[in-house]
Amino acid sequence: MRPALGGRGDVASVHGAWHASHASRPHGPTDHIPFDEPRCVPVGSASVRLVSSVSSPVPDVSGPWQDAARGAALLDADGRGRPTIFAEMSALSLATGAVNLGQGFPDYAGPQEVLDAAVAAIRAGRNQYPPGRGVPELLDAIAEHHDRFYGIALDPKTDVLVTAGATEGLAAIFLALVRPGDEVVCFEPYYDAYGADIARAGGVQVNVPLRWRPATLTDAATFVLDPADLRAACSERTRMIVVNTPHNPTGTISRDSTLELIAELARAHNAIVVSDEVYEHLMFGVPHHPMAWFAPERTLTLGSGGKTFSVTGWKCGWITGPAELIDAVIGMKQWLTYVNGAPFQPAIATGLRLPDAVYTRGADELRDRRDLLCSALSEVGFEVALPDAGYFVIADAAPLGAVDGDAFCRGLPERCGVVAIPVTAFCAPGRDDLATLVRFAYCKSDDTLAEAARRLRTLTR
Numbered sequence: 481m482r483p484a485l486g487g488r489g490d491v492a493s494v495h496g497a498w499h500a501s502h503a504s505r506p507h508g509p510t511d512h513i514p515f516d517e518p519r520c521v522p523v524g525s526a527s528v529r530l531v532s533s534v535s536s537p538v539p540d541v542s543g544p545w546q547d548a549a550r551g552a553a554l555l556d557a558d559g560r561g562r563p564t565i566f567a568e569m570s571a572l573s574l575a576t577g578a579v580n581l582g583q584g585f586p587d588y589a590g591p592q593e594v595l596d597a598a599v600a601a602i603r604a605g606r607n608q609y610p611p612g613r614g615v616p617e618l619l620d621a622i623a624e625h626h627d628r629f630y631g632i633a634l635d636p637k638t639d640v641l642v643t644a645g646a647t648e649g650l651a652a653i654f655l656a657l658v659r660p661g662d663e664v665v666c667f668e669p670y671y672d673a674y675g676a677d678i679a680r681a682g683g684v685q686v687n688v689p690l691r692w693r694p695a696t697l698t699d700a701a702t703f704v705l706d707p708a709d710l711r712a713a714c715s716e717r718t719r720m721i722v723v724n725t726p727h728n729p730t731g732t733i734s735r736d737s738t739l740e741l742i743a744e745l746a747r748a749h750n751a752i753v754v755s756d757e758v759y760e761h762l763m764f765g766v767p768h769h770p771m772a773w774f775a776p777e778r779t780l781t782l783g784s785g786g787k788t789f790s791v792t793g794w795k796c797g798w799i800t801g802p803a804e805l806i807d808a809v810i811g812m813k814q815w816l817t818y819v820n821g822a823p824f825q826p827a828i829a830t831g832l833r834l835p836d837a838v839y840t841r842g843a844d845e846l847r848d849r850r851d852l853l854c855s856a857l858s859e860v861g862f863e864v865a866l867p868d869a870g871y872f873v874i875a876d877a878a879p880l881g882a883v884d885g886d887a888f889c890r891g892l893p894e895r896c897g898v899v900a901i902p903v904t905a906f907c908a909p910g911r912d913d914l915a916t917l918v919r920f921a922y923c924k925s926d927d928t929l930a931e932a933a934r935r936l937r938t939l940t941r
């Protein structure tokens with residue numbers, strides 16, 4: 481039930497009612513949808529007018545969104561949705577003034593050429609619906625990029641699709657190609673959208689564990705895959721195998737032997753491979769090996785202009801792969817957004833054509849940020865798995881006395897003014913072996929990281 485709000489213009493009572501109804505329970509009835517924003521009824525007459533003073537039945541809000549929420553482990557037993565841990569932690573960061581190392585967005589600017597190109601495109605009037613697959617110069621630039629970096633030849637007219645970020649690309653792929661009951665193999669921990677999208681499509685997610693391997697005398701801490709687990713997860717029911725290299729949240733990259741095994745298993749079961757490669761250019765001294773080298777005939781690869789050029793809010797990504805698979809995905813994507821980001825598309829095309837030095841500089845600067853945060857974490861006593869790529873580092877908080885990463889992260893803003901995310905948020909329930917691990921984002925300015933490091937150093941057991 482919605483709280484009984486006051487009548488028109490009764491702003492004070494609106495706020496009173498909101499607080500009364502929400503303060504006592506973490507997920508009130510107006511939190512049915514897991515918005516990524518702190519929830520509130522804004523001050524102002526518009527929102528007040530929307531609330532009828534006439535008593536009428538509450539609309540039934542049950543629906544397919546609950547499948548998505550269930551897939552993301554965000555559905556309560558009574559069918560109500562919870563906000564994501566990212567939304568909760570960002571709200572906590574706002575409320576406490578904690579440095580937000582939870583969400584993975586840079587707080588620094590991307591290459592000036594890319595920003596200028598977007599402004600120029602807006603001024604030049606490129607503000608109307610672009611073509612369904614994407615503007616020709618971006619399609620061409622993506623094809624050139626794949627040839628330049630990986631030697632992969634794509635036909636920009638048939639093998640490329642521009643999407644509203646990789647997020648929409650993932651949704652379009654799963655909704656287009658996963659049929660009810662199909663199994664989709666994922667590596668766990670996994671990017672949270674996979675679970676929501678697969679469940680919404682009616683698929684069955686089959687998780688292959690990536691296991692934490694603590695440091696030994698000779699080797700640093702890291703995550704490892706047992707190939708036997710991957711073989712065991714695949715069967716004639718497998719419709720898709722989802723690989724994410726470089727991987728969020730672990731920062732590991734898939735070895736060639738893993739990519740070869742994925743290709744072998746996908747061929748054996750005639751499965752499609754979905755390869756999420758949004759961090760392909762954020763590599764620290766190791767080359768990126770695309771999945772499409774190993775199974776080009778059945779791989780759909782996702783890229784992200786937002787990640788590559790530090791403009792995550794632009795939501796401009798792409799899918800590349802065989803024409804028939806791309807056509808199937810377009811059959812779904814055109815009913816999701818149809819098209820997106822007209823002026824951002826030529827800007828991302830500009831970015832993709834920038835010299836190698838720009839890519840290298842971006843990755844080198846990010847590596848310095850990684851090193852700054854990782855040394856602070858190690859100094860304080862966390863066991864750190866130094867990432868090879870991407871935005872995030874995973875650290876074990878057990879040496880600091882943590883037994884539950886979720887509780888540890890919820891208490892961290894209060895204890896030292898920093899926000900992090902428990903790794904179990906990237907897992908289905910039951911991964912107790914990862915219970916004390918937490919994820920920190922280092923895609924932050926030097927000032928932000930220096931302040932976070934200062935605060936972390938005040939942490940005591």
Ligand SMILES: Cc1ncc(COP(=O)(O)O)c(C=O)c1O
Pocket residue numbers: 584644645646647648671724727728756758783784785786787792795796797
């Ligand atoms: C592994 C992974 N895939 C996809 C995305 C979404 O990318 P985009 O911002 O282009 O939608 C993210 C963003 O955090 C990610 O970490």
